[in-house]
Amino acid sequence: MEGNASTSYRGRSAVPELGDKVLAVGDAMHAGERSRMSAELTDVFISLGREHGYDDVVAEFAPFKEFKSTWRRSGSSVRFQISDYMVGADHGALEDYAASLYERLSRRSRKSIYTPRLTSWLTSRDFLSRNQALYLERSRNLSLDHRGRVYDLQEAYLSLRDQGLVRACPDAVFNWTVRDNRRKVGYCSVLMKVVAISSIMDSEKVPPFVSEYVLYHELLHLQDGLRPGSRCHDRDFHERERLHPRWKESEEWLRRLARRRD
Ligand SMILES: [Zn+2]
Numbered sequence: 001m002e003g004n005a006s007t008s009y010r011g012r013s014a015v016p017e018l019g020d021k022v023l024a025v026g027d028a029m030h031a032g033e034r035s036r037m038s039a040e041l042t043d044v045f046i047s048l049g050r051e052h053g054y055d056d057v058v059a060e061f062a063p064f065k066e067f068k069s070t071w072r073r074s075g076s077s078v079r080f081q082i083s084d085y086m087v088g089a090d091h092g093a094l095e096d097y098a099a100s101l102y103e104r105l106s107r108r109s110r111k112s113i114y115t116p117r118l119t120s121w122l123t124s125r126d127f128l129s130r131n132q133a134l135y136l137e138r139s140r141n142l143s144l145d146h147r148g149r150v151y152d153l154q155e156a157y158l159s160l161r162d163q164g165l166v167r168a169c170p171d172a173v174f175n176w177t178v179r180d181n182r183r184k185v186g187y188c189s190v191l192m193k194v195v196a197i198s199s200i201m202d203s204e205k206v207p208p209f210v211s212e213y214v215l216y217h218e219l220l221h222l223q224d225g226l227r228p229g230s231r232c233h234d235r236d237f238h239e240r241e242r243l244h245p246r247w248k249e250s251e252e253w254l255r256r257l258a259r260r261r262d
Contacts, residue, residue: 042058054076055077057079058078061086069101071105093121101113122191141179143178145176146174153211153215166216182198183258191226212246214250
């Protein structure tokens with residue numbers, strides 16, 4: 001695991017043209033709150049560290065793209081870099097997260113880090129309004145536009161919703177990828193409610209139902225939400241996937257695209 005702490009938190013300019021779907025980056029960016037949270041983070045990690053036998057503890061926020069944290073330990077010293085998506089979390093969520101990381105550190109526990117208090121932060125509106133735009137800004141392979149050269153993912157989503165295949169997910173943001181990935185044709189961050197569809201399907205040569213089907217797959221993940229510990233592609237998932245009227249043709253197309261070499 002490695003950190004990335006030298007990257008400036010506010011170093012990049014605002015995200016260009018995100019459309020109307022993206023919530024504004026909230027007050028988390030204000031230096032006052034950030035420094036108050038940094039002090040709270042330090043307090044929580046130092047006091048829990050004592051209970052675990054660490055007398056020299058540093059914990060600071062780091063601008064990782066994904067929600068993750070890292071640590072380096074040496075004897076009774078430990079230095080944590082904590083995802084800055086935790087800025088704004090309440091004290092309880094911070095304590096639970098710290099406790100899970102210490103348990104990982106001492107390898108005493110393999111249990112899920114997603115306690116009710118942490119989960120309630122990660123699935124809150126506040127979390128999304130602070131972090132979704134930040135996540136998009138840190139994602140290098142996204143077009144930041146639901147409109148592609150040929151197809152519009154927002155329209156595909158509305159069509160899936162109107163067919164009754166997915167529920168409404170008003171916070172979701174849809175993007176084409178910049179690179180035309182052949183094998184990894186869809187991606188979603190359940191935490192950030194961001195979906196990316198490979199631009200290889202944004203072409204007159206590929207019928208519209210193929211990208212719609214991949215979008216459908218990713219929307220099923222969004223609907224399932226955080227499911228720590230359980231397999232995301234279980235039998236039930238595949239059964240729901242096959243409710244899409246063109247799933248079979250789409251799967252054939254995806255196999256063809258993965259093989260194609262032009
Ligand atoms: Zn999947």
